[in-house]
Amino acid sequence: MRIDKFLKVSRIIKRRTIANEACDAGRVLINDKVIKASAEVKVGDIVEVLFGGKSVKVEVLSLKETTKKDEAQELFKYL
Template identity: 60%
Template sequence: MRIDKYLKLTRIIKRRTIAQEACDQGRVSINDKVAKASTNVNMGDIIQIQFGEKLLKYEVLDIKEHVKKEDTESLYRML
């Protein structure tokens, strides 16, 4: 699954276009490598997102195409 779609699906970032912009600006990395919006995410990957002064880290636990809002927390773990 693409990183921009994964961020939107898990509701880490609210909109896919904003996730794409964050990737284009180099603020998203997967396993310490800068990620483009089309970069694929795999289970076990570590995603880092730079929000201003904050650096947020997430571990990918599961990947699903469709998920309910209540179940999004089971797809990742905040580090």
């Protein structure tokens, strides 16, 4: 699954276009590597998103095309 779609489906970032822009600006890392929005994310990857002065680091637990709001937290675990 593409990283921009994963960020939207897991609700780490609210909209896919914003996730896409964050990737283009170099604020999204997978396993400590800056990536593009089209990069593939796999189960077990460590994703870090830089929001201004703070960062959110999560581990991918599962991948789904769509989720309900209540189930979105099950896709990742905060580190």
